[in-house]
Amino acid sequence: MPGSRTGGPPAQRPVRRPAAPRAARESGVLALYLRARRGWDRPLTAYYLIFGGSLLITVLGLVMVYSASQITALQMSLPGSYFFRKQLLAAVIGAGLLFAASRMPVKLHRALAYPILAAAVFLMTLVQIPGIGVSVNGNQNWIAVGGSFQIQPSEFGKLALVLWGADLLARKQDKKLLTQWKHMLVPLVPAAFMLLGLIMIGGDMGTAIILTAILFGLLWLAGAPTRLFAGVLSIAAVLGLILIKTSANRMARLQCLGATEPQSGPVDCWQAVHGIYALASGGIFGSGLGASVEKWGQLPEAHTDFIFAVTGEELGLAGTLSVLALFAALGYAGIRVAGRTEDPFVRYAAGGVTTWITAQAVINIGAVLGLLPIAGVPLPLFSYGGSALLPTMFAIGLLIAFARDEPAARAALAMRQPRFGRKRGAGGTGSIRSPRRWNTMRRRASAARSSGER
Numbered sequence: 001m002p003g004s005r006t007g008g009p010p011a012q013r014p015v016r017r018p019a020a021p022r023a024a025r026e027s028g029v030l031a032l033y034l035r036a037r038r039g040w041d042r043p044l045t046a047y048y049l050i051f052g053g054s055l056l057i058t059v060l061g062l063v064m065v066y067s068a069s070q071i072t073a074l075q076m077s078l079p080g081s082y083f084f085r086k087q088l089l090a091a092v093i094g095a096g097l098l099f100a101a102s103r104m105p106v107k108l109h110r111a112l113a114y115p116i117l118a119a120a121v122f123l124m125t126l127v128q129i130p131g132i133g134v135s136v137n138g139n140q141n142w143i144a145v146g147g148s149f150q151i152q153p154s155e156f157g158k159l160a161l162v163l164w165g166a167d168l169l170a171r172k173q174d175k176k177l178l179t180q181w182k183h184m185l186v187p188l189v190p191a192a193f194m195l196l197g198l199i200m201i202g203g204d205m206g207t208a209i210i211l212t213a214i215l216f217g218l219l220w221l222a223g224a225p226t227r228l229f230a231g232v233l234s235i236a237a238v239l240g241l242i243l244i245k246t247s248a249n250r251m252a253r254l255q256c257l258g259a260t261e262p263q264s265g266p267v268d269c270w271q272a273v274h275g276i277y278a279l280a281s282g283g284i285f286g287s288g289l290g291a292s293v294e295k296w297g298q299l300p301e302a303h304t305d306f307i308f309a310v311t312g313e314e315l316g317l318a319g320t321l322s323v324l325a326l327f328a329a330l331g332y333a334g335i336r337v338a339g340r341t342e343d344p345f346v347r348y349a350a351g352g353v354t355t356w357i358t359a360q361a362v363i364n365i366g367a368v369l370g371l372l373p374i375a376g377v378p379l380p381l382f383s384y385g386g387s388a389l390l391p392t393m394f395a396i397g398l399l400i401a402f403a404r405d406e407p408a409a410r411a412a413l414a415m416r417q418p419r420f421g422r423k424r425g426a427g428g429t430g431s432i433r434s435p436r437r438w439n440t441m442r443r444r445a446s447a448a449r450s451s452g453e454r
Contacts, residue, residue: 043408046340049333050403053326054098054381054396058091058389060323061307061382067290068310069303069384083303083384086148090386094393101397106405109398110170110345113163117191120160123153124198133202137376138249140202152387154199154207158356159391161192161211165218166348173222173344181228188218189232205243205250206375210360212236217355221338221348253373271306274299275368278309279320286316303384305376308368323382324365331358337402346402353395357381 039045062084069083076082101109127133127141134142134150142150165188169178177183192215199208219229244250256269260276263269278294281287292313295302302310312320334354338347357380364379366372378388381396403409 043406043412044403046333046336046406047400047403047409049329050337050396050399053330053333054393057323057326057330057381058094058393061379062087062091063289064307064311064314064382065303065384067314068292068295068307070290071295071297072303075297086386087384087389090389091393093386094390097390097394098397098400101394102400102404104397104401106343106345106401109163109349109401110167113160113167116156117160117164120153120157121195121198123151124157124195127153128198128201139204139376141199141204141207150387152385154202154204155387156391157195157199158207158210158214159395161195161214162218162349162352162356162395164191165214166345166352169218169222169348170343170345178222181225184219184222184224184228185232189215200243203247204376205240206363206377209240209363209375210356210377213359214352214356217359218348218352221351250373253375256370257373258370271300272367272370272374275306275309276370278306279312279368282313282316282320284316285318286312286314289314304378305364305374305383306368307383308365308379312368327358327361327380330354333403334358334399337399337406340406341402343405346405350399350402353399356395357392 065087066081066084070080073080073082123143127143132143133140134144136142136150141154142152144150168188169184172178172183192211196208196211199211216229216233219232224232244254252267255267256272259267259269259273261269262273274294278292278299281293287293292302292310294313295310299306299309308320308323311323315322331354334350334357338350338354341347341350360377360380363372363375364377364383367374378385380392381389404413
């Protein structure tokens with residue numbers, strides 16, 4: 001090796017490493033994407049999304065109900081935690097309904113369809129009897145149970161339509177009758193119109209819109225042809241237009257779309273505009289939990305229909321986007337359950353529940369954002385109201401039961417073992433207990449071997 005000019009050994013230059021080629025970086029991104037997709041396609045993904053998403057929405061809703069209802073309770077000379085305690089009681093009862101529904105077999109769900117429909121129709125009829133029905137905000141849709149407790153039977157009508165409609169369509173599909181349009185419409189559409197009529201007698205158009213969305217969802221899942229679907233949609237649109245034109249209150253709500261001032265001409269848009277004010281003042285991360293200004297008497301129904309506005313003011317854009325992401329995950333999981341099952345009843349019921357929750361969330365949030373007229377429907381699992389929370393949590397239990405009943409999910413749940421503790425040996429109660437094996441692959445391999453193999 002030749003020396004340097006000074007006679008010493010040559011200087012060692014650092015070896016330059018070539019930059020990572022673009023193909024390698026792209027392959028790393030692709031590998032990360034494929035890994036995320038494999039995790040997303042796991043059998044229990046829908047189960048975890050439904051359970052975890054609904055749990056987070058309910059817990060966050062309890063927090064926001066406590067924050068948004070304090071001022072309203074104090075203005076009514078009630079304890080500040082009055083509405084929160086009632087909502088917490090409803091959530092506890094709803095959790096029991098959710099657990100029961102998630103453990104019921106599909107046959108029992110189908111058996112409950114007709115009793116729930118009959119009970120819903122009976123209660124919705126009682127609402128119109130003077131002395132039994134109670135009017136709230138101009139809508140005759142409540143029944144006084146006792147004390148300060150009231151129930152809204154129309155909320156249970158949503159669950160009744162989902163279960164009964166799913167069972168009806170599943171039986172017709174088993175008999176190959178859904179290829180005829182009369183069997184697809186009768187008696188599903190007349191029964192749905194009966195429920196809609198009982199609701200509209202009380203003046204609650206918001207709930208009627210949700211029932212119409214459920215009906216359209218069931219017809220779409222049943223494979224209704226476009227002309228038939230368009231015909232039913234046209235009839236519903238004409239009826240809705242007539243109901244809006246004949247009501248000054250509904251016309252006023254429609255005229256408040258895009259309003260920026262509380263008094264927009266002859267129409268009072270106080271609630272819609274102050275909902276926008278609450279969202280606009282929240283910024284990115286909000287003013288802080290409990291620090292809302294609009295809930296101090298400026299924003300009507302702050303803890304019910306417009307709780308999303310208070311969430312935006314106190315938790316900011318980050319909080320509202322989190323709520324939207326949770327509802328999007330819940331909707332995706334419901335669609336996934338409906339699309340992967342072979343049972344027609346499960347497909348119709350899961351699709352109906354997903355349509356119900358998604359449509360109601362879109363209508364509520366759209367009204368708060370000023371994109372849709374104020375329909376007076378609560379945000380599912382989030383707003384105050386036990387009558388809305390109980391059937392919704394039962395419906396979430398349905399989705400959980402259906403997600404657990406998928407063949408791949410059932411196999412994955414059967415393979416899971418408790419990771420802590422000890423199990424009994426094969427010799428019964430008196431046998432020596434041996435610690436569990438921690439290696440999952442070893443446990444599966446040993447279970448697959450025959451007893452004499454070494």
